[in-house]
Amino acid sequence: ISPEASAQRTSQRGNENHLDKQSAEFRGRVRARFLSLAEENPHRYVVINADQPAxxxxxxxxxxxxxxxxxxxxxxxxxxxxxHSQTPRRSSADLLASDDPDAT
Structure with a gap:
């Protein structure tokens, strides 16, 4: 996300954290470093344009x-x-107590 869009979303959200309080320059450097890492390691990173609508x-x-x-x-x-995506999931306690080795 661009530093400008980040600042706009932060102001709309209203609850800043310590990173939100950093300068636009700082956020720009962080963004640039992540983009650099993504370019150097395309198999480890995916770049998503977060300036788009949610x-x-x-x-x-x-x-x-x-x-x-x-x-x-x-x-x-x-x-x-x-x-099984719509099947209700069982609790961990139920799974541990089950005698069925294929229980999910």
Whole structure:
């Protein structure tokens, strides 16, 4: 996010933290360093344009995460596997107490 957009969002949000209170110059240096790291290590960083509306930023993050999971072989389930995304999750205590080794 640009230092200008960051300052604008902070003023709208109203609750500043210690980083929000830093100068625009400081925030610009931090941003530049992260962009430099991303350029040097594209396999470790994904740059998202956070100056966009929050919904678009969220969509871009989800797309980047999907791509990373797909690249790692962890994305989409193979054909025929059941989708448990809407299945209620059991508590850790219930799972530990279960005799079923396949319980999730």
């Amino acid at each position: 919904q678009k930023v969220s969509e871009d993050i989800a797309a980047a995460l999907d791509a990373a999971l797909d690249a790692a072989g962890l994305g989409r389930r193979p054909q025929g596997q059941q989708d």
